[in-house]
Amino acid sequence: MTYKTIVAVLSAAEDTAKVTEHALALARTCGAHLIGIHAEVPVFMTLVAPMEYPDPSAVIALQERARLQTKEVEKVFRSLCERDDIPYEWRLFTGTAGYASIGVIESARSADLVVAGQFDPDFDGPTRADIEDLLYESGRPLYLVSNAPAGPAEIERVLVAWNGSRESARATFDALPFLLAAREVEIYSVDPPETALQSADMSGADIAASLSRHGVKVTVSPVASRGQSIEVLLNRRASETGAGLIVMGAYSHSRLRQRLFGGVTSAMMRDTRVPVLMSR
Structure with a gap:
């Protein structure tokens, strides 16, 4: 692909x-x-x-x-x-x-x-x-x-914002060419929920296994937000790891609500420090 x-x-x-x-x-x-x-x-x-x-x-x-x-x-x-x-x-x-x-x-x-x-x-x-x-x-x-001054560079590390939703699954597989080309891919779950299949500590394990079968070199990092916004955590983690791309689902219960009250999607549209791939 x-x-x-x-x-x-x-x-x-x-x-x-x-x-x-x-x-x-x-x-x-x-x-x-x-x-x-x-x-x-x-x-x-x-x-x-x-x-x-x-x-x-x-x-x-x-x-x-x-x-x-x-x-x-x-x-x-x-x-x-x-x-x-x-x-x-x-x-x-x-x-x-x-x-x-x-x-x-x-x-x-x-x-x-x-x-x-x-x-x-x-x-x-x-x-x-x-x-x-x-x-x-x-x-x-x-x-x-991103509006950051850096120009295009080879993307060696990718940060995938994962919460198990339809949107995050869509974004992850839409980004597969980037993931296959990267040296490292991190599945990053903020405040992962307990599900019928996985505990919070194991969040992202299934998608990591699926990507591994494609040949993607992947790690999983579930983290607690501790009151910090998700966009701040994503940008910070990308900076810490040297990620050249953030992959995430685009979420909105209602476009009007998104425009009035904002959200992670809107915040990342404005504040991302590296390129971000979004799918809806």
């Missing part, structure tokens, strides 16, 4: 190079075809004039800014792909839906892996809603590139 079609969703000129470099690194490793996608969202801004009409010159200027950004994103993406001699294609979609546009979602659904930039409230990049749309609507694993 490997990734043969990778979609890179590119939002702004400022993060295009970083997202593309990560996607290219994965494409080189897997021998994959890379599809770059940009969703150009028309900008509408109403400026109150004496007759209460929007200022057309201001609207035109904003639209031109969006078009110039699209050209810059495309230029950076194409130049990097041609430098690496990677088979690629470019797709542009225009509409008010952004990442939720039908073209973006359909393209993502046909890919083995979707790559996008991390949410950052201080940056003109993807919004949390954009990333949620990719997670919940595409049905494909999403590889989020």
Whole structure:
């Protein structure tokens, strides 16, 4: 199993190079075809004039800014792909839906892996809603590139956030190409529950055994949170072990509740220090 079609969703000129470099690194490793996608969202801004009409010159200027950004994103993406001699294609979609546009979602659904930039409230990049749309609507694993300054590097250690749920199982097997290539994989269970099959101390043993049969070198680490948030524990453990990737399920009882109250998924969208692969 490997990734043969990778979609890179590119939002702004400022993060295009970083997202593309990560996607290219994965494409080189897997021998994959890379599809770059940009969703150009028309900008509408109403400026109150004496007759209460929007200022057309201001609207035109904003639209031109969006078009110039699209050209810059495309230029950076194409130049990097041609430098690496990677088979690629470019797709542009225009509409008010952004990442939720039908073209973006359909393209993502046909890919083995979707790559996008991390949410950052201080940056003109993807919004949390954009990333949620990719997670919940595409049905494909999403590889989020961290805002940390480091560029793509060979992933030798992978941290799998495991709680025995459907989502964490989906994410683990979606990440199998990374796990097979890694020197070390750690199954990391925070406050593992007692189940009919396993005690809390043995949480993760079954998935570890399954991965071992694939040839994955895996260890299991059940830990107690002791009042600390899961996102803090995940980032700390990744830093301590030198993990280059965190794998986790994306959870939400309700998208509205997730946006209002947050959660581990939302926190990792914003605060992850290394790339994170999420599946829903």
